[in-house]
Amino acid sequence: MREIKKEERAPLLIKQLLDVWEKSVKETHLFISNDEIKNIKKYVPQAINGISHLIIETDDKEDPIAFMG
Numbered sequence: 001m002r003e004i005k006k007e008e009r010a011p012l013l014i015k016q017l018l019d020v021w022e023k024s025v026k027e028t029h030l031f032i033s034n035d036e037i038k039n040i041k042k043y044v045p046q047a048i049n050g051i052s053h054l055i056i057e058t059d060d061k062e063d064p065i066a067f068m069g
Contacts, residue, residue, distance in 0.1 A: 001056065003054065004054045006054075009049055014045050014049065016063060017048050017064055018041065018048070020064055020066065022037065022041060025037055052069070053069055054067060055069065
């Protein structure tokens with residue numbers, strides 16, 4: 001795991017984390033419709049950028065597989 005500082009959050013990383021978020025929500029929040037997920041998804045990049053201490057777990061290729069903040 002590693003902490004990602006705010007100035008290190010490139011657009012590609014945000015997109016990768018958004019994909020992780022969406023997959024996670026679809027697997028764990030079965031009570032939320034796809035339309036609701038699409039609506040919430042618009043706000044997630046801003047929320048990710050606002051996390052003070054962003055911790056990311058990566059796979060062998062260094063692609064994000066989980067995050068928390």
